[in-house]
Amino acid sequence: MQMTSSKFLVVMLCQLIVLPFLFCLAEGQGLKVGFYDKTCPNAEAIVKETMDRVMAVAPSLGAPLLRLHFHDCFVRGCEGSVLLNSTRNNQAEKDAFPNLSLRGFQVIDRAKLAVEKACPGVVSCADIVALAARDATVALKGPYWQVETGRRDGRVSMIDEALVNLPSSLDNITTLLQRWHQKGLSRKDLVVLSGGHTIGTSHCNAFTNRLYNFTGKGDTDPSLDSNYIVKLQEKCKADDQTTLVEMDPGSFKTFDKHYYTLVSKRRGLFQSDSALLDDPNTRTYVNHQVHHLKSNFFEDFGVSMVRMGRVQVLTGNAGEIRKVCSMVN
Structure with missing residues (x-):
C-alpha cells in the first residue's frame, strides 16, 4: 500500500529528530472507539x-477506579502493569509506596471475569481499567467520553518505576509540568485532570506536613488558607496515618467543578493542588471555572482523559491479553 505524504512525513520526522513521544506514537497506536465491535x-x-x-452499593470506589487508570498510565503507559502482583523474584508497581492506597483491583477482576465468560482472550485488562474509570466517573454524575480501546497488556511491572514516574501530592508546579510533559501531556491536561480531585478522600499523612512542619521548623504552609489549616488540624494529628479527609468537602461523591473554587480560595488539599495557582496558564483555567456559569470542564476532562489514555500504549502484536489481570499469562 502506498503511504500518504502526511504519514510519510510523520514517519520521517520520528526517525530523524527527537519529538515528544506521543507525537510519533499517535500515527500507529492502534486505538480506536469501538475496537471490540x-x-x-x-x-x-x-x-x-x-x-x-458496584457503584450502586459502593460509590466511594469511583475515585479509586479513576486514580487506578491514572497510576497505570504514568508508569510504562496504559498497559495494565499496575494490576500485576509481585512475584518471588520481582516487586511490582502495586507495592510501591504511592500505590499502597490504591483500591478497586477486585472491581477490575470482576469485570474481567464477566468479559472473559463472553469473549475469552479478547479484551485486555488495560482497556477494562480505562472503561471502568469512565463508567465510575459517569456514575458520580461526571462527564461521559468515548473511550478508545485496543490496548494490550504489558508483561513487566517494577516497583522502582512507580517511584520515579508517578507525580506526587508534594510536587511544585515546575516538577508537575516536567512529569506531565514527559508523558506528552500539556499544561491544560494537568489543570483539567487535577479536577478529578473533586471526588474521593485522602489519608491525612498525604498533607499533614502542610499543617505542622512544612519547612522543618514546626510551621504551616503559607499557600494554604489559615482558617482551613485549623479545620484540618482538628481532623488530622501530626502522626495520623489512618484518618480519611474529603478532598472536596461536602460533595466528594459528586463529580463537579467545585474543586476549582477550593483551589482559588487556597483550600486545595495537596501542595500539587495549590501549585496550580503558581503558573499563569493553569491559574487562568482555575479562575475561569470559578467565574463562568457555563463550564467547559466536563468536555475538557473527557478530552484530556482520552489524551492520557493514549500514553505509551501497547497495540497490535505487542504485549498480550492477560487471562487474569494480576498475573502474566
Missing part, C-alpha cells in the same frame, strides 16, 4: 453493567 461486541456493556452494580 466485531470481536466482542458486548464488551463495553458488560464492563458498564459491572460498574453500575
